[in-house]
Amino acid sequence: MKPDLSLKVNVFLVAVAVIILGQAAYSYFNINAFQSSHVSTIREKAQSAGQNLKNDLEYVLDMGISLERIARLEDNLENILADLPEVEFMEITDTRDYTLFFADHDQALDIEPGTRKSDFVHKPYVSELSRKGLTPEDTDISLPLKAQGQLQGQINMHISGSVIHAQSRQIMWDMLTVMFTSLLLTFEFLTFFVIYYISHPLSVLRRDISRSYPRLMSVDSDKYASLGEISVLADYYNSIIKNQAQRFATGLRGFLPDLSQGLSAPPRQQTEKISGLVQELDGPESSRAQAPQAALQKIRACLQKVNTYWSDLAISMEGGSRTRAPAADRDEASGSVPYSLIRPLIFLFIMADGFSLSFFPMYVDSLYEPIMGLSREMIIGLPIAAFMLTMAVSMPLAGSMTDSRGWFRPLIIGLLLNAAGHFLTAMAQDILWLIVFRCLAAVGLGMVFMCCQRFVIDNTSLKSRSMGMAGFLAAFFSGDICGTVIGAMLAERIGYANVFYVSALFTCLALIFAVLVFRGEFRPAKPQSSGGFGLPFKASQLFQVFRDREFAAVLWLQAIPAKLVLVGFLFFFVPLYLSSIDALQSNIGRVIMCYGICLVFAGPLISHLFPQVYLRKYFILLGGLITAGAMLSFALFSGFIPILVMVIMLGIAHSFSVSSQASVISETDIVKKLGPGAGMGIYRFWERAGNVAGPLVMGFLIARVGYESSVVLFGILTLISSILYLGFLIRRNWLSP
Numbered sequence: 127m128k129p130d131l132s133l134k135v136n137v138f139l140v141a142v143a144v145i146i147l148g149q150a151a152y153s154y155f156n157i158n159a160f161q162s163s164h165v166s167t168i169r170e171k172a173q174s175a176g177q178n179l180k181n182d183l184e185y186v187l188d189m190g191i192s193l194e195r196i197a198r199l200e201d202n203l204e205n206i207l208a209d210l211p212e213v214e215f216m217e218i219t220d221t222r223d224y225t226l227f228f229a230d231h232d233q234a235l236d237i238e239p240g241t242r243k244s245d246f247v248h249k250p251y252v253s254e255l256s257r258k259g260l261t262p263e264d265t266d267i268s269l270p271l272k273a274q275g276q277l278q279g280q281i282n283m284h285i286s287g288s289v290i291h292a293q294s295r296q297i298m299w300d301m302l303t304v305m306f307t308s309l310l311l312t313f314e315f316l317t318f319f320v321i322y323y324i325s326h327p328l329s330v331l332r333r334d335i336s337r338s339y340p341r342l343m344s345v346d347s348d349k350y351a352s353l354g355e356i357s358v359l360a361d362y363y364n365s366i367i368k369n370q371a372q373r374f375a376t377g378l379r380g381f382l383p384d385l386s387q388g389l390s391a392p393p394r395q396q397t398e399k400i401s402g403l404v405q406e407l408d409g410p411e412s413s414r415a416q417a418p419q420a421a422l423q424k425i426r427a428c429l430q431k432v433n434t435y436w437s438d439l440a441i442s443m444e445g446g447s448r449t450r451a452p453a454a455d456r457d458e459a460s461g462s463v464p465y466s467l468i469r470p471l472i473f474l475f476i477m478a479d480g481f482s483l484s485f486f487p488m489y490v491d492s493l494y495e496p497i498m499g500l501s502r503e504m505i506i507g508l509p510i511a512a513f514m515l516t517m518a519v520s521m522p523l524a525g526s527m528t529d530s531r532g533w534f535r536p537l538i539i540g541l542l543l544n545a546a547g548h549f550l551t552a553m554a555q556d557i558l559w560l561i562v563f564r565c566l567a568a569v570g571l572g573m574v575f576m577c578c579q580r581f582v583i584d585n586t587s588l589k590s591r592s593m594g595m596a597g598f599l600a601a602f603f604s605g606d607i608c609g610t611v612i613g614a615m616l617a618e619r620i621g622y623a624n625v626f627y628v629s630a631l632f633t634c635l636a637l638i639f640a641v642l643v644f645r646g647e648f649r650p651a652k653p654q655s656s657g658g659f660g661l662p663f664k665a666s667q668l669f670q671v672f673r674d675r676e677f678a679a680v681l682w683l684q685a686i687p688a689k690l691v692l693v694g695f696l697f698f699f700v701p702l703y704l705s706s707i708d709a710l711q712s713n714i715g716r717v718i719m720c721y722g723i724c725l726v727f728a729g730p731l732i733s734h735l736f737p738q739v740y741l742r743k744y745f746i747l748l749g750g751l752i753t754a755g756a757m758l759s760f761a762l763f764s765g766f767i768p769i770l771v772m773v774i775m776l777g778i779a780h781s782f783s784v785s786s787q788a789s790v791i792s793e794t795d796i797v798k799k800l801g802p803g804a805g806m807g808i809y810r811f812w813e814r815a816g817n818v819a820g821p822l823v824m825g826f827l828i829a830r831v832g833y834e835s836s837v838v839l840f841g842i843l844t845l846i847s848s849i850l851y852l853g854f855l856i857r858r859n860w861l862s863p
Contacts, residue, residue, distance in 0.1 A: 145312055149305040164293055165264050165285070168212045172283050173267055175206050176216075180269045180281055183218075187273035193218060193226055200236050203229035214286035218271075219244045220279045246282045258291040265290075300615060300712060303719075307608040314473045314601060317466055322643070326464050327356045335363055343367065465585045465594040467643060469601040471636050472578050475541070476602050478548070478632035479571055480609025481616065481625050484715035486510065487702045489622040493557055501829035505557060507698055507821030509564045514693065514821075516565040518814035520572030522807050527573075528580040537577035537640060544570025545633040552626035570633075600726070607722040614715020667800060671808050674796035676858070681812055683851040684746050685787050687844050688780065689816025691753055694824035695840060696721055696776065700769060703833050709766055717770050724777025725784075732781055742786040743855060749783025750848035752776075757841025764834055 179202065186196060193199075203216045207229055215230040223244045228235045245251075249262055265285040271278045334345040344364040482489065490506045497505050527536050547567025554560040578598065586594040616625050672678045696718060704714045736745070756775035760768065788806070791797060797805030827836035 142309060142312070145308050146305065149301070149308060152301075165260075165290060168285055168290070169264075169267060172210055172213050172285060173269075175210060176267060176269050176281050176283050179203075179206065180271060183271055183281075184273060187271065187278050193220060193271070193279050194239055198236075200227045200229050200234040203227060204234040207231055212285055212289045214284045214289075215245070216284075217244060217246075217282045218279060219246075219282060221277055223247050223280075226279070244282060245284070251284070251287065255287045258287045260287050260290060296710065296712070299716065303611050303615070303712075303716060307612060310604040310608055311473075314470050314604060318470045321464050321466050324356075331356060331360060331363075338367070463581075463585045463644070465582050465590075466597055468578050468581050469597055471639050471643075472598065472601040473605040473608075474632055474636040474639065475544070475574055476605030477609035477612070478629040478636070479544070479567075480606045481613030481629045481632075482622075483606075483610045483697060484614040484701055484718050485617045485622055485625075485705075485711060487698055488705050490557070490560065491702075492622065493554065493560055495557055497557060501825065503702075503825035503828040504822060505825075506702070507825035508557065509561050510693065510698060510821040511818050512561045513564045513568045514814060514817035516568035517572045518811060518818065520569045521576055522811060524573040524576040525580070525807070528577055533577040533580040533584065534640075534644060536573050537581075538637065540570045540573025540577060541633055541637040541640065542570070543567070544574060545630045545637065546570075548626045548630035548633060552623045552630070603722050603726045607719050607726070610722065611712070611715040611719045614718075615712045618711045664804075667804060668808060668811070671796050671800075671805070671812075674794050675854075677791060677794045677796050677809070679851060679854045680746065680787055680790055680794075681809065683847045683854070684750055684783065685791075685809070685813045686816040686819075687750070687847045688753065688783060688787070689813055690820045690823065691757070691776065691840055691844060692780070692820065693817045694820030695757070695837065696773065698821040698824050699828070699833070699837065700773065702828075704766065704769060706833070707766065713766070717766075717773055720770065720773050721777040721780075724774060725781055728778055728781040729785060733785065739789075742789050745782040745786040746790065747848060747852055747855065749779040749781075749786070750844055750851065752779035752782070754841050754845035754848055757837050757844060760834055760837040760841070 183193070183196070187193070199218065203218070207213055207216060211231075215228065217225050217229075218227040219225050220239065222240070223246070224240050225237050225242045225244050226239060228237060228242075246266060246268065249266075251265075252262060255261060255265060265287055267283040267285070269281040269283075271280060331345065338345055344367050345360055487506050487510070490509050491502075494502055494505060497508075500508075524536060524540070544567050547563050547565075547570055550563040551560060551567065554563055579595075582594040582598050583591065613625055613629075616628060620628075671681075700718060701714055704717065705711075732745075752775055756772045756779070760772065788809075791809050792802060792806060794805075797809070799805075800808070824836060824840070827839055830836075831839065
């Protein structure tokens with residue numbers, strides 16, 4: 127049975143299939159090409175070092191000194207290997223292939239002549255090389271040593287197959303990452319192009335046709351002139367309407383005089399009576415003071431309508447020359463701006479902001495300078511904390527600005543501020559200026575976030591708003607995932623500071639997108655008010671919410687600890703720790719990316735499988751316990767893989783708890799009393815206290831107790847808060863009737 131899929135889904139599936147097949151083929155050939163090129167590069171590097179040693183040894187051999195008598199030659203081999211990490215071992219052999227000197231990365235040996243055969247003779251590594259798709263011709267280098275034209279021995283160098291394989295595997299992961307980000311990028315922009323060039327024009331054309339067809343009127347084909355096939359549809363419809371009007375007029379023309387005379391006699395008589403009455407009222411002998419002016423106006427309006435009706439009927443029956451829909455109807459048919467048009471802008475902007483997530487602590491560390499006796503780790507956390515604090519303050523202010531001044535101008539201002547913040551961050555020379563520039567970027571981020579959210583609200587109905595917000599969040603997380611991993615790969619290749627220039631460039635692309643798209647029929651409506659702006663809630667209400675025990679329990683025992691762990695552990699600790707164990711920057715980005723992937727896929731799945739409202743408070747508890755377990759596990763396991771597992775567990779935990787926290791808070795008595803806007807605004811304001819404190823608390827703990835213990839202490843804090851929240855739930859259920 128053929129599945130009933132929409133056009134949009136079919137187009138997306140075809141695009142996904144083409145991208146996957148294309149990327150797979152490209153990756154296969156690219157990996158093979160890279161491996162060949164990488165092996166050639168390593169061989170040239172090793173051969174160059176070996177040639178230098180060969181020249182030195184042959185100079186000594188020409189002096190009549192044999193290889194066996196050269197002292198401490200193994201130390202020379204060890205020094206060469208220190209500069210050649212790709213070479214697994216080096217050896218110098220005699221003419222009978224017995225090893226005289228040997229060195230690898232663990233040892234350097236002066237071997238008794240005639241006691242050990244060269245590894246190049248029996249090649250014990252052949253089977254391992256074959257499993258990695260390599261041969262001894264790829265990894266073995268032999269340079270003959272001669273004196274007076276006579277062979278005296280050889281220099282043998284073996285390139286590690288594991289290093290080559292690891293580099294190829296790293297390229298494979300990069301290709302898979304690019305493939306995944308390409309799918310997300312394709313989905314966002316394919317959705318935009320389908321809506322902008324197909325679905326929205328078709329919906330507008332359908333509305334125009336539905337309004338014009340009952341009156342046999344054509345649509346305005348000029349506004350579809352640049353839309354290719356859709357303009358053909360509009361012209362085709364207009365030709366059908368023209369033919370129908372001509373047929374209708376031809377059919378009526380034979381009996382039109384009799385029909386018109388029979389139908390129009392009584393109305394015309396009434397029209398003549400009304401006209402005479404109006405003339406009498408306008409005449410000088412009439413008493414105008416006694417004539418009701420309102421009645422006179424109504425009579426004139428009625429007469430105008432009657433005359434207009436007969437005029438339209440006569441014209442339409444005589445050939446239908448007036449077949450163009452009124453301008454007012456055309457404007458009304460255009461409808462609101464499709465909310466999905468904002469998705470590419472969100473995607474580009476969040477991706478630009480996410481470029482630095484995987485390396486920002488290391489970038490701050492590169493600019494480190496002592497400040498007020500604070501520890502190095504706390505100073506590294508200061509720019510992150512300042513960024514989060516500025517964003518926490520700017521978002522409610524920006525939300526109020528969109529209420530009074532619309533979303534478009536604040537959006538442009540926010541994009542400009544954010545781009546300037548990224549550009550200046552790349553030029554920062556010390557910590558203090560870095561903090562200032564990051565705060566500037568944070569103001570822009572808060573403004574753009576609230577403007578995009580307001581755009582969705584303004585262009586959706588109550589029925590479609592949940593779908594619009596879901597699309598908003600999907601674009602947000604897609605951009606965050608792509609930005610994190612792409613930024614990590616860029617940092618490996620162009621350096622930390624230059625990535626911020628790329629971030630500024632992508633923010634400018636989002637700005638250009640906004641200017642080009644939201645014009646013409648998609649131009650934003652003017653705001654209804656032009657008043658000032660401020661916090662959407664009263665300052666006194668900031669502490670009033672704590673009188674609600676459920677609000678306070680969720681906020682202090684779950685929401686703030688969750689944000690504390692999110693920023694302190696994921697965005698601060700993970701990059702620093704993985705960098706300290708020499709993890710590749712691209713791998714750090716992929717680890718952090720796993721958190722976003724869990725939210726994108728696990729969050730909707732959990733909501734679909736467990737839609738029951740009463741489970742939400744228990745999901746909050748479960749998320750806290752999973753987070754605590756992940757943090758505490760670091761006491762037993764450390765390293766790259768445990769960190770990866772912990773990040774995935776954190777993503778699953780937040781998939782359970784974060785959305786449930788907002789849902790439970792929205793149903794508390796204090797939020798119902800204050801209203802959802804003010805109540806949720808206060809909740810988000812206090813919740814971001816965890817964002818601000820996270821890097822500072824983690825930096826303080828790292829400086830005092832080290833990496834491992836600081837994570838364990840985060841786990842203990844989360845466990846204690848979850849146990850307290852469990853006690854609150856038990857007490858609340860026990861006291862409930």
